[in-house]
Amino acid sequence: MITFEDVVKVYPGGTTAVDHLNLELPTGKITVLVGPSGCGKTTSLRMINRMVTPTSGRILVDGADVSQQNEARLRRSIGYVIQHAGLFPHRTVLDNVATVPVLLGQTRRAAREAALGLLERVGLSAEFAKRYPAQLSGGQQQRVGVARALAADPPIMLMDEPFSAVDPVVRAQLQAEFLRLQQDLGKTIAMVTHDIDEAIKLGDHVAVFRTGGRLAQFATPRELLAEPADDFVASFVGRDRGLRSLSFDSAAELPVRPVDGIDLDDSGRPLGLPGVFTKDDSLRVVTDLVISSPGGIAVRVGPDGAADGLVSHHDLADYLASRRS
Amino acid sequence: MITFEDVVKVYPGGTTAVDHLNLELPTGKITVLVGPSGCGKTTSLRMINRMVTPTSGRILVDGADVSQQNEARLRRSIGYVIQHAGLFPHRTVLDNVATVPVLLGQTRRAAREAALGLLERVGLSAEFAKRYPAQLSGGQQQRVGVARALAADPPIMLMDEPFSAVDPVVRAQLQAEFLRLQQDLGKTIAMVTHDIDEAIKLGDHVAVFRTGGRLAQFATPRELLAEPADDFVASFVGRDRGLRSLSFDSAAELPVRPVDGIDLDDSGRPLGLPGVFTKDDSLRVVTDLVISSPGGIAVRVGPDGAADGLVSHHDLADYLASRRS
Amino acid sequence: MIQYLTNNHVIVWQALQEHLYLALLPILFGFAIALPLGYLAVRFTWLYHPLINTFGVLYSIPSLALFVFLPVILGTKVLSPVNVVVALTIYTVALLARTVADGLRAVDPVVVQAATAMGYRRTRRLVDVELPIALPVILAGLRVATVSNISLVSVGSLIGIGGLGQLFTRGFQLFYLEPILIGVILSVVLAGIADLIIVLVQRAVTPWTRAA
Amino acid sequence: GTNSDPLADEPAASGAAGGSVTVGSANFPESQLLAEIYSQALEAKGVKVTRKFNIGAREVYLKALQDGSISLLPEYNGALLAALSPNGIPAGVSSSDTVLAELKKVLPSGTEVLAQSTAEDKDTLTVSADTAAKNNLKSIEDLKAVAPTLVAGGGPEFTERQQGLKGLKEVYGVEFKEYKPLDPGGPLTVNALKDGDIQVANLFSTDSSIVTNKFVTLADPKNLFTSQNVIPLIRSEANNATVTGALDAVSGKLTTENLTSYLAQVQVDKKDIAVVAKAFLSENGLG
Amino acid sequence: MNFSYLTDPAHWDPSNPGSIPNLILSHLGYTALALLIGAVIALPVGLYIGHTGKGSFIAINAGNAGRSLPTLGLLMLMVTLLGLGLLPVLIALTVLVIPPILTSAYAGMRNLDHRVVDAARGMGMRPWQVLSRVELPMALPIMLSGFRNAALQVVATATVAAAVGLGGLGRLLIDGLAVNDYSRVLAGAIVVAALAVLVDLFLALIQRLIVSPGLKGS
Numbered sequence A, B: 001m002i003t004f005e006d007v008v009k010v011y012p013g014g015t016t017a018v019d020h021l022n023l024e025l026p027t028g029k030i031t032v033l034v035g036p037s038g039c040g041k042t043t044s045l046r047m048i049n050r051m052v053t054p055t056s057g058r059i060l061v062d063g064a065d066v067s068q069q070n071e072a073r074l075r076r077s078i079g080y081v082i083q084h085a086g087l088f089p090h091r092t093v094l095d096n097v098a099t100v101p102v103l104l105g106q107t108r109r110a111a112r113e114a115a116l117g118l119l120e121r122v123g124l125s126a127e128f129a130k131r132y133p134a135q136l137s138g139g140q141q142q143r144v145g146v147a148r149a150l151a152a153d154p155p156i157m158l159m160d161e162p163f164s165a166v167d168p169v170v171r172a173q174l175q176a177e178f179l180r181l182q183q184d185l186g187k188t189i190a191m192v193t194h195d196i197d198e199a200i201k202l203g204d205h206v207a208v209f210r211t212g213g214r215l216a217q218f219a220t221p222r223e224l225l226a227e228p229a230d231d232f233v234a235s236f237v238g239r240d241r242g243l244r245s246l247s248f249d250s251a252a253e254l255p256v257r258p259v260d261g262i263d264l265d266d267s268g269r270p271l272g273l274p275g276v277f278t279k280d281d282s283l284r285v286v287t288d289l290v291i292s293s294p295g296g297i298a299v300r301v302g303p304d305g306a307a308d309g310l311v312s313h314h315d316l317a318d319y320l321a322s323r324r325s
Numbered sequence C: 001m002i003q004y005l006t007n008n009h010v011i012v013w014q015a016l017q018e019h020l021y022l023a024l025l026p027i028l029f030g031f032a033i034a035l036p037l038g039y040l041a042v043r044f045t046w047l048y049h050p051l052i053n054t055f056g057v058l059y060s061i062p063s064l065a066l067f068v069f070l071p072v073i074l075g076t077k078v079l080s081p082v083n084v085v086v087a088l089t090i091y092t093v094a095l096l097a098r099t100v101a102d103g104l105r106a107v108d109p110v111v112v113q114a115a116t117a118m119g120y121r122r123t124r125r126l127v128d129v130e131l132p133i134a135l136p137v138i139l140a141g142l143r144v145a146t147v148s149n150i151s152l153v154s155v156g157s158l159i160g161i162g163g164l165g166q167l168f169t170r171g172f173q174l175f176y177l178e179p180i181l182i183g184v185i186l187s188v189v190l191a192g193i194a195d196l197i198i199v200l201v202q203r204a205v206t207p208w209t210r211a212a
Numbered sequence D: 001g002t003n004s005d006p007l008a009d010e011p012a013a014s015g016a017a018g019g020s021v022t023v024g025s026a027n028f029p030e031s032q033l034l035a036e037i038y039s040q041a042l043e044a045k046g047v048k049v050t051r052k053f054n055i056g057a058r059e060v061y062l063k064a065l066q067d068g069s070i071s072l073l074p075e076y077n078g079a080l081l082a083a084l085s086p087n088g089i090p091a092g093v094s095s096s097d098t099v100l101a102e103l104k105k106v107l108p109s110g111t112e113v114l115a116q117s118t119a120e121d122k123d124t125l126t127v128s129a130d131t132a133a134k135n136n137l138k139s140i141e142d143l144k145a146v147a148p149t150l151v152a153g154g155g156p157e158f159t160e161r162q163q164g165l166k167g168l169k170e171v172y173g174v175e176f177k178e179y180k181p182l183d184p185g186g187p188l189t190v191n192a193l194k195d196g197d198i199q200v201a202n203l204f205s206t207d208s209s210i211v212t213n214k215f216v217t218l219a220d221p222k223n224l225f226t227s228q229n230v231i232p233l234i235r236s237e238a239n240n241a242t243v244t245g246a247l248d249a250v251s252g253k254l255t256t257e258n259l260t261s262y263l264a265q266v267q268v269d270k271k272d273i274a275v276v277a278k279a280f281l282s283e284n285g286l287g
Numbered sequence E: 001m002n003f004s005y006l007t008d009p010a011h012w013d014p015s016n017p018g019s020i021p022n023l024i025l026s027h028l029g030y031t032a033l034a035l036l037i038g039a040v041i042a043l044p045v046g047l048y049i050g051h052t053g054k055g056s057f058i059a060i061n062a063g064n065a066g067r068s069l070p071t072l073g074l075l076m077l078m079v080t081l082l083g084l085g086l087l088p089v090l091i092a093l094t095v096l097v098i099p100p101i102l103t104s105a106y107a108g109m110r111n112l113d114h115r116v117v118d119a120a121r122g123m124g125m126r127p128w129q130v131l132s133r134v135e136l137p138m139a140l141p142i143m144l145s146g147f148r149n150a151a152l153q154v155v156a157t158a159t160v161a162a163a164v165g166l167g168g169l170g171r172l173l174i175d176g177l178a179v180n181d182y183s184r185v186l187a188g189a190i191v192v193a194a195l196a197v198l199v200d201l202f203l204a205l206i207q208r209l210i211v212s213p214g215l216k217g218s
């Protein structure tokens, strides 16, 4: 657990970057810091590994004040991923990833071997190992950055806009991979982004900062969508809040009618529809289907792809109403 | 009108950037070219002002083949806005904007005077006129880029990811301004983006390209959301298609019930709701309200802010169904 | 030292004038030659390396040797200042052609494209856009060339050509510190002033570089 | 000048009444002093003078004279003769007069010499008092036995000249262990001899440092170093009655003794050459 | 003017102290010593200034101030003050090489991508590790190009040593000039230029070997 205790940071120029911050980032979870530009996200992150020294207040990692710990040793136990990856241009991909283990005293050979495994983990085959960062695309560089931060298997990871340098498609891909990885690894992660969608998608918790370095809300993504603390958070979270909050609601319990009046093929799969849903989908998908399908209905399919139920827009409205009460 | 007639572009390296493109960009409208990275959007744009020469096929502007026209003169009649603005670092903001008029033979003084007006039009006060580009924020630079392209009042504007270098908030602001401007000016605009949301928001028409430089679909944004030509377009357009297509549908015709069972203040304004809608809003807003409001209803207000009607989720479902038939 | 100066002010003054003219003339010629050469090296990329390498070799010919050979090659008189001027012009071109090329190459291609798209023709674009933007780099090179020329001219004194170097040899033959010291100081001051002038000109003509 | 050069700042030829002369000198102080004396004497007679001193060794400045870069030089008759005689100085030519006569035969066309002075400045081989005592050296002949153990030094040109290493070998059979190229009768050579870096130095007889450092000049019984009277060498087109008159007057007053003492003012007292030259002229009633 | 001096085998006989190979050796000796001393003085200063940003003004102007010192005058001044010997020559040549080495060390450090340095610190590298493992390797291309410049200049300029009676290839120039032997002067010029090119190629090779391929083209 990472604890901010009444932390203030005023830069020499006089800017108050962080203003009396109290925050707990739970162990094994992803906490996303989000907020407008210049609101102190990066500063907060960098105080955890002592790249920035707080003006007042304390930061504890598992109860121990970071300011009491050896700087270099602390940093080696915390993975740090920055925007544009900050890879060492003069080292191969493999040696970039092996950096911290070597610093920690591992032999180069052992560190490289482990690095190879890590590269695979982030979706880069061995053929990339010998390349230099300049020979990689932006998305590939980001993966190497993540692998490098993971190399010493640190319990904590700090990630500063790790996916912002890549185009939307690659970004979605990286996000998905990252979530899969975290499911295996269960690190305590503090991540900065200025993209609210990313925060909602990745965070177990989201800390919304407002300009001036103050915390506006700390909540789960669901709470954030359902109950933004104030107008600032509401406007920051943006439109379609209702629909987006349905992402967290499974369609598993949604009652369905028997399949009727729908064209099916020989194996029972529906024909001529813009889309279908399964029990694993969210109510968001169902909502969109009832709006966009020509008949105002959504068809549910089983694991074999055969239609096994049907929901009308009215059914959905009833179900949502029933859940509220 | 800009017409692509069977245009092919193969780069010396052998890459086919544009493959048998046939396209008409209507006069006075915004046509957005969208597609994955490397699909030939920029190449297509740059063939219009002869920055790139087609391998085969013709491009006509108002019926005249561009390849028959004097290169420099053609370019002076076409505004061109590029990513990161491409401003001249050695000239003041004012002189940047005055560039083309001076090239066209206007006196420096007259051109500067006109430039001042243009700067105001894109939301930059006179105090910016004497600055150099390095002294502007990214968003301000983009505005100057747009002003510069407008300076000679060209009938045609080419815009290559004009808003991509700025953060999402500023971007939305620039987009809104741009739409307002276009309402006044009515230029023929070809714009490139790789952001489908931007395409839908700004485009009168959208041309979706697929990798390999082929046109996948040319349609209005609404058609694109409602009827994507194939799976590629559908996946490119992304999720919430149904909801997003409701952006184009006004709530003006939506029948409402009398206001009942809602807390109102003295002036008749509703209390304790996450939001309300007006006749000017779209059905997208109404949908989100019925989902997110605790009672499953959306309240309509008049110009004075007083509640004047009420819609339930079921009412909405009925209305959508009635529109379909 | 003061006494030496009062006794010899005519000689020192003359040496200073000669020095100035022997150093600055090549700068003018060199700059005039380097500009088009540097441009060509950018315009025709295959020219860049041959050009840079050729001048690299020319640059490594000792100045003394060049001063001696030029009369043979050019048919000039042994003591003619033309020899020094031509030799230093060669060094200046060697230095500046490269900086001009590098400066032009460093111009953001996006800016060049923007200019092209606005309907600039090649020559006008060069004059209006590319050269001004490359100016800080080019002027930095000019500073180096000017200062090294001013210190190089003195080598000419080994073959009897005028300038402050005459004070060096004069003092050296008599094992006499004053003239050497005066020569060195004047040469450094001259270089300093020339450098300062270029810096001031640079500040005046590239105001945008100070806009951060 | 015959090959006119637009950038050469002075035409060598004369046009004005007194004419105009470009005076050059070699790269050692005595030559510069003499050149300055000539210059001031000419200026006193209204001749326009341009100074191009300190040109280099004879090989270089003769070339400058021939291409018209300069038009007048102080020379030494024997050395000049040696330089102009590709096959060496004919036997028996060593007295001032025979040398002058011989010299006039070989002068490059378009140049002439004026009256020579009695002032002589010969090349010498000079050793330190120590070396002289230790090896019992009095004359160049004494060197023959010990030369292979000694290092000599002087101007670089000494290696190639007949009146230099070549002649030493031919006439005296002297060959040194090594010859260090330093400067012609300049401080490098003097200091090297003083510090023992070299044991034998090629100095000029008028050099005051020989006396001040108690160096020993070795006798030249076989007259390898010929008579070296100071003599003006001039391009004919620059010569006229005024010039000849002025220079003849100077040559008439120059003696080995007064040249040595005026040179000492330059070398030892560090007086400026122009000042010393002026003193010479005024003290000899020429200025 | 011809190549006879260069082609005469006697001038290549190593047993003759004035032969070309020996002159090359002493020439290279002056060059290497001057570069070494210059690097020892200028590198730490340039790196320090570049690293801390303190005294940037000095670093930027040291370059031009140093270049403005006429080497010949400095040399003659030093000989007049200190007497004959290697020391004055080394001082003059060292003054020549310090500016390019210093300014390039400074520029190399200044132009570092601060994000990469930040990442290195964030990984727990200690200051000297950041310097030796990240900053220096990244600054190397610019530093070496300054060093090559210095080498080129010093090879060409070391010829002035002969003007004060020392060895090196300048002997061919000075002596050849004194005896009007143009073939010898030509030999000197050619050998010096060739030596400069070879030294540069050699340093380029070193650069190839020690600069990471990841930094190519940047």
Ligand SMILES: Nc1ncnc2c1ncn2[C@@H]1O[C@H](COP(=O)(O)OP(=O)(O)OP(=O)(O)O)[C@@H](O)[C@H]1O
Binding pocket: A011, A012, A013, A015, A016, A017, A036, A037, A038, A039, A040, A041, A042, A043, A044, A194
């Ligand atoms: N080293 C510094 N010195 C002075 N002020 C600084 C420094 N670093 C940041 N600031 C200021 O502190 C404030 C917070 O900066 P910080 O980098 O933490 O913001 P951020 O939320 O990460 O913003 P962004 O989204 O733009 O990255 C800003 O106003 C910034 O200008």
Ligand SMILES: Nc1ncnc2c1ncn2[C@@H]1O[C@H](COP(=O)(O)OP(=O)(O)OP(=O)(O)O)[C@@H](O)[C@H]1O
Binding pocket: B011, B012, B013, B015, B016, B017, B036, B037, B038, B039, B040, B041, B042, B043, B044, B194
């Ligand atoms: N000058 C060129 N020479 C060779 N190939 C080129 C050149 N310019 C572009 N290409 C190639 O042509 C294809 C289309 O490029 P283009 O720039 O038009 O794509 P784009 O759609 O604008 O991509 P992006 O979204 O990344 O800007 C790409 O594969 C690209 O690599």
Ligand SMILES: [Mg+2]
Binding pocket: A041, A042, A043, A192
């Ligand atoms: Mg930040």
Ligand SMILES: [Mg+2]
Binding pocket: B041, B042, B043, B192
């Ligand atoms: Mg593009």
